[in-house]
Amino acid sequence: MSLVTIQRPAVVPLPTVQVSAPRRxxxxxxxxxLLTQMAIAMITTAVRQTPTVDEPVYIGAAVVQLEQHSLRYNPEHxxxxxxxMATGLAFADVRFDPDFRGDQTEFGRHVLYESGNDPGALLLAARLPMIVLTLLFGLVVLLFATDVSNRSGGLVALALYGFSPDLIAHGSLATLDVAAAGFVLTSAWLSWRARTDPALYLPFAGLALGAALATKTNTLAAVPVVLALVAWQAGYRAAVGVLLAATTVVWISYVSVDSSAAFPQAYLDGIHLQLGLENRVWGGYLFGTHYEGSRWYYLPAALLVKTPLGALLLWAAGAAAMIGRPAAAYVLAPTAVLLAVAMTGSRDLGVRYAIFVPMFLAVAAAVVAHRRYAAIAVALVAASSLWTFPYYLPYSNEVFGGPSKTHLHLHDSNVDWGQDxxxxxxxLKRYPGERTWLVYxxxxxxxxxxxxxxxxREAPRDEVKGLLVVSNTAIAKADDLLRALVDTSTPIDVVGHSITIFRRP
Known part of the structure; x- marks a missing residue:
């Protein structure tokens, strides 16, 4: 009987390119x-944009913290x-009525518009420290990615970070989302480095975790992840030390403003306020549908719309390649936990609630920097980011029509947050003498x-003639009255991809 030898087909590996580490x-x-282009993009954006919805509240609270050492405004954070932010405002000679009575929204308007200050100058003064902080987090991405891969991987990760439209958009605002996420990233990176030198890096990992907790309470979800990583590599005592360091930072942040602050009660009160906001019913808008409440898949869907295609490719490839490596616990685990918690939230208002994703997954992408497609993907990301300049907030990728079409899929801080x-x-100077109607x-x-x-909305419909100017978020959430006005008007102009100008005969 003859034996027949069957040969298995050769396995063809994925195309790779031998990428040598660049010289120092x-x-x-x-x-x-890469960091310079990001800085230029953020500063340009910061100079040209008027205040977004949240910024006056934070600026007002920062002014009171700086001038009156009081925590009475914006206690939920x-x-x-x-x-x-106050490090920039300290040089702005801010004027306000120390006896002002009103809520935090009214006080923010009072500081910016009613006290003789220059709103643009105050906004820029508060935004610049956040821009610097965002650039520093870019260095963290670079070093973290270099640690888990090599210098080429570090540069790929930094390119994804530096060209990310969402990070440019929100990193140039006086808001808290990028700062909180960046401190979590820093804590994860320092925990990774502590594997080789725990005595040096673990205290700093605790300080970074504390900085995240002292910025936004939603970072509490990162605490069990970081502590579990520390306990796994250095033992439970080390984890307790990290927790104590983090708690100390939070305590110092309160008493540095008001030495009589009752900690941890003030922090717990903030959590209670946040839970109250989560218990409210908010309106969402996704792929042309306005709805009440929240949808669990909103954030992944919004990220799909607002992330450059090249970044989506490298995120997926990097995450898949990282599974099974020790670094996955420090990069993918925090991302997964934070995203899972964010997806349970009741506020479908923007990818800023998941702004940590482009940070951590840029690091994950570093492990596929040697693939042939990596350079092409990075080039596509850069081209897409430069294409949307200087309108980063309303960015969406090419599959969804680009920034001019974002309002058809998403609303609020994804596209129209009052910035234009x-x-x-x-x-409007192009339309002199025309009666103007505004829903801003x-x-x-x-x-x-x-x-x-x-x-x-406060006039009889037949009197509304001339220019009808409507924020695209207002269009997405329009009631029957506004919808009827929009549907019977002719669009003639668009401002910043966030405001539409109609003409009514």
């Missing part, structure tokens, strides 16, 4: 160029992020910018 001087030069009021004032979603004051308009 070239590594530093490329990193500096711990004070550290606002203290960072100043641009609207300039655009934002925290700016139209009259300050020379916009004198009436609310069309």
């Amino acid at each position: 001087w070239l590594f530093v030069l490329v990193a500096a160029v 711990p004070p550290l992020g606002k203290l960072i 009021l100043g641009r609207l004032a300039e655009r 979603k934002g925290a700016g004051v139209p009259e300050h910018h020379g916009i004198h308009a009436s609310d069309p």
